[in-house]
Amino acid sequence: MDWVRGEAIGHGSFGRVSLAVPRNQSTQVMVVKSSSASLSDTLMNEKLILDEIKGCPQIINCLSDSYTYENGEKLYNVLLEYASGGALSEKLKNSGDRKLPEFEIRRYTKALLKGLHYIHKCGYVHCDIKPQNILLGEDGEVKIADFGLAKRAESHDNLRCELRGTPLYMSPEMVTAGEQDTPADIWALGCVIAELAAGVPVWKYTDLTQLLMKIGVGDELPEFPAKLSEEGKDFLEKCFVKDPRKRWTAEMLLKHSFIANQDDTVTLNDERCMSGTPTTSPRCPFDFPDWVSDDSAESTVTCPITSLPSPAIQELMNYNGGSWSTEPAERLRELLVGETRPKLSDWSAADGWVSVR
Template identity: 45%
Template sequence: MSWVRGNFIGRGSFSTVHLAVPTANSFSEIAAPTAVKSSEVLFCSFLKNEKEVLDCLGFCPHIIQCSGDGFSFENGGEYYNLFLEYAAGGNLAEHIKKQGGRLPEADVRRYTISILKGIQHIHAKGFVHCDIKLQNILLFDNGDVKIADFGLAKRTMEREEKQSREEKQSEWRGTPLFMSPESVRDNVYDSPADIWSLGCAVVEMVTGKPAWNSPNGSELSNIYSLLLRIGVGEELPEIPKELSEDGKDFLRKCLVKDPAKRWTAEMLLEHPFIKHDGEEKSSPRTHFDFPDWVSSTSSLTPTSPESDQWREWKFDTSSRVTCFCSPVDQLRQVVTKERPNWSESESESWVVVRQE
């Protein structure tokens, strides 16, 4: 691949993100615009893990796509580079700040649906993201959001090789404010952990504040006390009062201390909060107030009574469909010298509309 490092986009714990610009007059595999996530080779294990996970996940419209990787030598150092889709809208946390600190419920629902579908795909492929948070949800120009940053992702417990007790105790994955109780307490990182993190992200979308906000309103500075609140006891993040009842119930299905009782991504996709389409059905106010009814006019239908087409249409008694004809012809077919048959045999089908 032939490219040069462009404008700076952002920085993570072990990597930086820039625009990757294809060089002029080169046949590059890099599509413009593309982001390049880079790390020194000595610290590139997370980036390499992200590449492996994204390759295993394959295509999903709700997950950031990878277009390749490679090495480069810059300023006397060797770097590992990962090429990813460029999200011009930044991350969801930045977007919320620009919107005044919180989002309307319709937007929360729309973003949650995309994130949830991405999580469903991740879990179906046998992986756990382990770091679902608003900073890792990227926003595109068309309004779509996609899950990004798979550096901490891992296979589910069912598929991974058994680790020793010492290895599990030393494992630390995720951002404390979004970590699940079982992750904090038992170093367990399975599919339900992502659902807990999703619940925390939804709370932050609604309120503009972390789900584990400090009781006195100050910033959380003591990580140890935070982890105690998450992993020990029965305390749960507060459900935002401004949410609808469906929204509140959705969060109650995510923020469950016991991971075995937490809803799965598949179950949550069927929740009323997600299935709600925002359309209200109402009775018609007039005879013509039927929005789902579409009238179609045949090209053979006369456009006006004065049209010559009136004389070309017939009265079809066999099919019980009245076609257009001239008024004179129509009267001739309606007016007849024959007396109508009022026999009793016909009266069984009569309907009494008034009786005095």
């Protein structure tokens, strides 16, 4: 596809994001993600995965890729469909009280689950579900985006010594054991839902060590928004199960009464509240009859972290002799040893962050 680059609209650890149009058709707007060809592993990974999982309406569509030479540099470019509604994080930030009404949350949740179910069925884990990576189309339809950190499910080779994704949305098993499979996406989904309802991330923290300790050690769970319905709280309980083997799957959650009766055709401008008699929510897996824009991080809890920086990763590994401890509590306890623990102020600047692979 022959195309023309437009204005820059964002950037990430991989490179920059710009608007683009086909050279001979100025009415079609696209998005192009570009990086130096020598540093394009993340973008190439995203392109390969999007090609394999194409066809799901809840996943951003990849149009093509290409190499270009600009200002003496060879760039790798991935062309994506343009989601004109922006990121869900922006919608949340721009809402009146920085939180969304429950009928909208239910609708978004159902669409996200459809996308996650498709991703998992195709054999992949997204690894970085968060409001910044959930885009909205012109009519408010959900589009899961940014698959640069995605990986094959049950693929653990060479991953045990690395954290993958965004700390605020990491699952306990990722923090304590470096394990990230499909249940990790469900934990992150719960974090997103709670944040949409409360207007702030689920964890309060002062530094990276404190955050990881909260997630990985003990029985503490994210706080449920007080105004969320009992159905919503029950839904979150199914997402926030410490043991990933007992956490509900996307397929199971699609049958939960919190979202089972939601109408996917409702647009962003529809102000009516979702109604209808809810079905009884299954209480355990055996109750089912059949189975078939980049935001800069800030030091406040009102803005999600966008990525875990490589200096923090190295700091964590240094406390463990270059590798993760085999005992989760011991591994995280070691983070508290020493006088130079990684503080939030040390890694809050987005310009210094890189994707953690």
